[in-house]
Amino acid sequence: MGTPPSVKEAFSAAKLSSGDRRPININQLTSMIRRHIVHDPPCIVILDGMDEAEDIPGICDFLKTMLESGTKFFISSRPHNVIANVLPGALKMSAPSTSASSDIAQYIDQRLHHDQRLQKMAEGLKSYVRESLCEKAAGMFRWVQCQLDEISKLHTNKAIKAAIKALPETLEASYSRNVLRINEGDLIYAYQALLWLTYALYPLKLNTLAEATVLEPGATAVDDESRLSDPAEILDICGMLAFYNDLSDEVQLSHHSVREFLSASCKIPFSFPEKPCHRTIAECSISYLLNDDFASEPLASSQSIKTALTRYPLLAYAPAAGLLMSSALMLKRRCNLSYSKF
Structure with missing residues (x-):
């Protein structure tokens, strides 16, 4: 059947001129799903990893x-x-742990034989790594991935x-160890990134993220000397x-578990x-957006906009975040005014 044209058009329209992607409006997405489910009965909707949303x-x-329909x-x-x-009467079934163990073993073998660095290990060492990770994985693919x-x-x-002898016991311990190994001078970049x-509204380009790491609320200019010499360095830091x-x-x-860790952990410096x-x-x-460099003249031509985006990559993102905050403040002010009338 293929992807319906209306769905393709909606996702194409969601791509910004800068190349960044913004989320599809949830009401629009719901409407599309309903429309195509109705047109193609019987239909079963598959939601994989719902807890990761x-x-x-x-x-x-x-x-x-949807269940009511x-x-x-x-x-x-x-x-x-x-x-x-939400689903009190749903039919439930559990995935056996043995199947996960088998899949994890296959994943480890695939990494050991195809990863450019891991494949150079001697076969005896590969066996030692495989056996150790399989023994302690406890069904956690993500934990195994982190160790490899x-x-x-x-x-x-x-x-x-x-x-291998000092493997962290849990996924949280793996993340904590990663954070605690960050050089003290790089912690501010890690925190910002x-x-x-x-909490960004949509995925960020690499140079946009690198630019965001050096920003401070209230600053009227970006300190060129604080910028990372190579945007990719933020990947090494994180x-x-x-x-x-x-x-x-x-x-x-x-991984979604990283978000859970950062939102809840009290074992890291931030x-x-x-x-x-x-x-x-x-x-x-x-x-x-209030940067002094933008105060002299408006960005009136496509060339001036292109030049500005190259030098100030966060310009592709900042208007959306700024507008969101302005709207929230206006709503809060209106609510306060309404409350004061009583």
Whole structure:
């Protein structure tokens, strides 16, 4: 059947002129799904990893509406109270741990034989790594991925064996170790980058993220000497917590569990409470738009805009964040005015 033209058009329209992607409006997405489900009965909607979604309550509202219309769903998820409450009578089945163990073993073999660095290890050492990771994986693909990523950076058999003997017990421990290894001088860059990656409105280009790491609320100019000499350095600083897609040139948190870790952990030098972080991003965006370099004359031509975007890459993102904060402040002011009348 292929992808319906209306769906392709909606996603094409969501791509900004700068090349960045913005999220599809949830109401628009819901409408499209309903339309095509109605046109092609019977239909089963598959939701894979529902517990990994950012807006689980919103998805649950969508589920309630669709279930009332008779739509059938197949959902995979870790145990989650909110999801369970929405689907109290759903038929449940558990995936056997043995199947996960087999898949994990295959994944390890694939990495050991095809990863450019890991494949250079002697066969005996590969067997040692495989057996150790399979024994301690406890069904966690992401944990195994993190350990292999770390091992691939090591240069000697001695270092690899030492790492295997000191494997972190949990995924959270892996992330904590990653953060605690960041050089003290790089912590401010890591904090800024992870804050933006956690709460940005849409995925950021690499140079946009690098620019965001040097911003301060209220600053009227960007300090050129504070900029990273190479935007890719932010990837080295963040380590396993960030993922770079070289095809789209976008950076995101490497896994949904990273967002959970950053939002809840008290074992690292910084934390990311949602409301203050959204405010910080919005304030930095507004300050960026008020940069002294933009005060002399408007960006009237396409060439001037292109030049500005090259030198100031966050210009592609800042207006959206600034507008969002302005709208929120206006709404708050109206609510306060309405309240004061009583």
